[in-house]
Amino acid sequence: MNFPYSTLMVQGTTSDAGKSTVVAALCRLLKRGGVRVAPFKPQNMALNSAVTADGGEIGRAQALQAIAAGLAPHTDMNPVLLKPSSDVGAQVIIHGKVRAEMNARDYHQYKTIAMRAVLESHQRLLAQYDSIVVEGAGSPAEINLRERDIANMGFAEEVDCPVILVADIDRGGVFAHIVGTLSCLSESERNRTIGFVINRFRGDISLLQPGLEWLEQQTGKPVLAVLPYLHGLFLDAEDAVQPVQASRGAFRVAVPSLPRMSNHTDFDALRAHPDVDLRFVRQGEAIPPADLIILPGSKNTRGDLEWLRAQGWPAAIDKHLRYGGKVIGICGGFQMLGRSVTDPHGVEGAPGVSPALGLLDMDTEMTLDKRLVQVSGECAFAEATVSGYEIHMGTSSGAALELPAFRIDGRPEGARSADGQILGTYLHGLFDTPQASAALLRWAGLHSEHSVDTAQLREESLERIADAAQPLLDALIALTVEDKAA
Structure with missing residues (x-):
C-alpha cells in the first residue's frame, strides 16, 4: 500500500468524539497494507495508563493503538502524560517518567519545555516508521488553551501535517460542532484541515445526505467518511468509565x-x-x-x-x-x-x-x-x-x-x-x-x-473498527490522488 502521509493528525470537535478509535482503526488498516505505522499522542491527560517495555508509562489508548499497529507500546508514542491528582493539579510525566507535580498555571508555562520532548519523540518515530498517525486531545477549539498548545493545532503547525476532524453525531449537533470548530481556528489551521469524519452514525444514510452536502458547501471541505455506531466493542477506555451495563450475572x-x-x-x-x-x-x-x-x-x-x-x-x-x-x-x-x-x-x-x-x-x-x-x-x-x-x-x-x-x-x-x-x-x-x-x-x-479472554476480545474489536474505517482510508488515499491531478 502506498500511504502518502508521513504524519497525519486526527483531531476531534469534542472530547470522546472517537479520535482514539479512528487512530487505532487507521493503524490496523495500514498494518494490514504493509505500512510500517506507529501511533502518537503529543499530550494525554488520563488516569488510565500502561507500562511500556522500556519501563515507562503512557496513556492506555496509545498502548491499544500500538497493539493495532502490531507494535510493543513505547514511551515515544505518548511523550507527555498528565495524571490529575486533584481538580487543579496533575503529575507531569515526560518520556514515561515522573517529572513533577504541577498546578494548571505552572504547567501552562512549562509547555514550551514539554514541546521539545514531543518533537524529539516525533522525530525518533519518523526515523523508524513509514507513517505516524497522531491523536489530538480534547478539541482544537479550546481558545483558552491555544497559547503554547502542544496537543492539537500547535503540534500540527509545528510539524506541518494535515489534520482530519472527527465529530460524534450520536451526541447531536454534529454540523454545528464542525462549523463552530473551524470558525475558532486560524486561517492556516483551517487550511491544513483536509476533511471531516462523522462518527457513530446509526440510521438511514440517505437521510443524512442533505446535511453532508450542506456541510461540504459551507466549508469547502469533504466529508471523508461516515462511520457506523458499533455495538459491543471491547477497547481500552482512555479515561472515563463507560456507562454501567445492565445486570447479567448472579x-x-x-x-x-x-x-x-x-x-x-x-x-x-x-x-x-x-x-x-x-x-x-x-x-x-x-x-x-x-x-x-x-x-x-x-x-x-x-x-x-x-x-x-x-x-x-x-x-x-x-x-x-x-x-x-x-x-x-x-x-x-x-x-x-x-x-x-x-x-x-x-x-x-x-x-x-x-x-x-x-x-x-x-x-x-x-x-x-x-x-x-x-x-x-x-x-x-x-x-x-x-x-x-x-x-x-x-x-x-x-x-x-x-x-x-x-x-x-x-x-x-x-x-x-x-x-x-x-x-x-x-x-x-x-x-x-x-x-x-x-x-x-x-x-x-x-x-x-x-x-x-480480553486479548482475543480486543483483537476482534480492532478488526471490526478497521473494517468499518476502510472507506476513510480509501478517501484519504483518493484525496491525495486528486491533489496531484489538480
Missing part, C-alpha cells in the same frame, strides 16, 4: 467510583464476564449488597480514603465482611486496606498521615520514586499463572505481607488475611489473565465454566 461485584480512580480497565474482563454483575458505585448512591467488593487503584490514595469515609464505605465493608463477603484491593485500593498511609514528601497532596481501613496489618509510605514494571508469576492461593503490571508510588510493610497473594519471579507480592476474606495486590491487569481471573473469582465464591 455474582455481584461492587466497585467504589473513586474521584481519582486510576486504571479502571482492570475491571473490563469482569464487565465482560457473563456470570458477573459489576457495578461502579458513584457518589451519593446507595452501596448495594455484593458478593465481592473491589477497591480500585487511585491517583490520590489519602484523598480517596477521605471520600470513602464520607460515602459510608468503611461501615459497609465491615458489614460485608461480617456476612462472609470478600474484599480485594488493587494498588491504591491495596494501600487503603492497611492501618495508615503516610505521605511525608507531599507526593499526592499535602504532607501528612491518614488512617486507613485497618483491615490488613500493614502501613504504606508514599515515596518519590514510581515503580513501573511488567510482571508475571503465580497465584499463591491457587494453581494459576498471573501477569500484569505495577504502576505505583509508595511501599507497604507489615506482618500482613507474610501471607502473599502472588509470587512474582520468586518474590512474594501482595497480602491475604488469615481468615481468607481479604486480598490485596499492587498488580494491575490481574483479571486479564484467564487463569488468574478464574482463580480469583473462585476465591471470591464464583465457580463458573465461563472465562473471558
